[in-house]
Amino acid sequence: MKTKEQNLKSWFKSGAPWVWMTGGGVAIAVIMTLGLLAVIATRGLAHFWPADVIESTYQVPGESPRVLAGELVQSEEVPRARLKAAGLPVDTEGGEFMTRQLLKVGNREVFGADFSWVVAEWLSGSHTPANLLVMERREWGNFYGYLVNVKQGGQLVAEGDGAWAELQQRLARIDELHGQITRLEKKDIGRINHGLEALRLKTRRLELEDRLDAAAQADLDAERAQWDAEYKVLEAQLIELNTAFNRDSVTVKTVDGRELEISLGKVVRAYQPNAMGTLDKLGFYFAKVWEFVSDDPREANTEGGIFPAIFGTVMMTLIMAVIVTPVGVLAAIYLREYAKQGALTRIIRIAVNNLAGVPSIVYGVFGLGFFVYVLGGSIDSLFFAEAAPAPTFGTPGLMWASLTLAILAVPVVIVATEEGLARVPRALREGSLALGATKAETLWKVVLPMASPAMMTGLILAVARAAGEVAPLMLVGVVKLAPALPLDGNYPYLHLDQKIMHLGFHIYDVGFQSPNVEAARPLVYATALLLVLVIALLNLSAVYIRNHLREKYKALDH
Structure with missing residues (x-):
């Protein structure tokens, strides 16, 4: 009969402890x-829920009472x-602890700040x-109070019970006018400004080439007059809309x-959260979430949406992927298929592996010095x-940010592609050559084709690393606010010289550079969640393509 010590040794030899240990690590x-993810989602998404607004009398001992209204943000002992x-x-006297509450009181023009700490026992x-x-x-920021009239x-239009319905109708009108003004400024007037700038550069180029004669000047003046005539029409429309x-x-x-009297042109929306039912609050919640992912930022990035940052992140990552994939694959093909396997090749492989561990800020300094200033x-x-x-390209922009990330991610693609090439059976190569095919x-x-899943794996790893980088991008093209997208209807349509916004840098800016810390905190969590979702979506797309390629060429393994 086995003793306990023998049973324990037998259990260890069976490998069961290591199975439990590795399973526990995964769990x-x-x-x-x-x-x-739960913490980020809870703290970020809760920001968009229309919380009830509390009205209270606040009596600080020894001071006159005052009436406060606001949303309860935080409570602590x-x-x-x-x-x-x-x-x-x-x-x-009394207990050891008291309750302190953070209220979002708004009315910044009255109180000077959006948030105020109060002692709950004095409410x-x-x-x-x-x-x-x-x-x-x-x-x-927000205003909290009561509606008097519209x-x-x-001239007075409505007051009392009818003022609320009138306010909602006029806010719907304001929202429509704001959309028209935005489209006019960004699309139509932006097109004219782009044309005038191109005309100015054309004039200067003719001057430098000493080809600005009377005929060329007349053509330029005629084109400028046409642009000016279009602008005057749009300017009149803009004045009327404003x-x-x-x-x-x-x-x-x-x-x-x-x-207070407030112009409705400064108001985004008005609502009465205490009178809203659950369905009304759900509708409001999803409208706010949609605004967050589809609108431009405002109020030093602490209000509005972050669509330019989403667009910039995705665009930069896609351009990086287009650049890094062929470069990394070609380098891996040369090292594995054509280069003579010797000491020099081994040194190159060691250098490539070491490049993967270089701090990202070093790549940013390299990108600024070489790509921006030299190239x-x-x-x-x-x-x-x-x-x-x-400067046009001699300043940080989308192209240099994408190239810097490509240099940062290319070692990952090279290593993954080499491993994929090495796993292709030698018999398949010899069989193809025996049937008369060339090496190429x-x-x-x-x-x-058989190594393509490994290439996609390298691309997935590259996207996962590059999309979340912040430090190098601060030097080569990412800025705090760039509401104009690098992709528009003006030739050449994709403006690689333009600066962009990025979700990672947006998190840094809102979290550490915002003058309104309390207002920015929930947006940090919401933006972080969105960045994780964007990276996950990009990775899942690449994983789908990789799995499709793996199934397509699986038959060649047998």
Whole structure:
């Protein structure tokens, strides 16, 4: 009969402990990943829910009471001694802790800040009036208070019970006018500005080439007159739209009785969260989420959407993939199929593997020094001399950001492709050559198709690393705010010299450079979640293609 010690040794020899250990490691990794995503999603997506607005009387001992209204953002227990050290008139008698709450009170023009810490024990009479109004504005943050009346051109239109319906109708009109103004400014006037700039550069180029004669000048003047005539028509339309846009206003009253008049052109939406049902709040929630992913940012990136950052991230990653795939695959093919396998080849492979571990900021410095200043400056001097001294490609932009990420990711693609080429059976190569195919034909029609899943694996790893990089991009083309997209209807349509926004840099900017920290915090989580989803979507697309290729060429393995 075996002893316990013998049973334990037998159990260890069977390998079961290592199975449990590795399974436990996988379980811990999955739990940590899901937990991280859950925290990010909870804190980010909760920001868009229309929370109830509380109205309370706040009585600080020794001071006059004042009425506050706002959304409860955070609540925490703090020691009384800490509050007393902060200068608050806290009574030392009582429990050891008091409750401190962070309220989003808005009304920045009144209070000077959007958020205020209060002591919960000093609040009284808290209630949620159904007619308490929240107005989300294009600047100055939210307004919390009560609607008094609606005016058109300074004349009273509605007040009392009918003012709310009138306000909603006029906000729908304002939203439509805002869309028309945005399209006019970005599309039509942007097209004219682009044409005038191209005309200016054409004039300067003719001057440099000493070809600006009377006939050429006449042609340029005629073209400029045509652009000016189009602009005058659009300018008149824009003035008319802006006049209509700023026609209406509302009179509102804060909870402490102060009245303000606000132009409806500055208001995005108005709602009464305390009067909204669950379905109304769900509709509002999804509208806010859609605004977040489809609109431009405002209020120093702490309000509005992040569509330019999404577009910039995806566009830069796709251009990087187009660049890095052929370069990495060709390098791997040469090293594996054509290069003489010796000491030099081994050194090159070691160098490639070491490049994968170089800090990303080093690539950013290289991209700034070589791509931007050397290569971009040379391109400007050769092809864009008429734009001098303003740089065209001699400044950070989309092309240099994509190239820098391609250099950063190319070692990953080389290593993965080499491994895929090495796994192709030698018998297949010899069989193809025996049937009369050349080495190039064998490589193109037999080897590369079978190694294509490994190439896609390298591309997946490259995208996963490059899409989340921030440090190098800060030097070679990513900026805080660039609402104009690099892809538009103006020739050459894709503007590789233009600066872009990026989700990773947006997280850094909002989280660490924002003047309104409390307002920015939930957007950091929401943007981080969106960045994870964008990278996951890009990776899943590549995984689908890889699996399709693997199934397609599986028969060649047998």
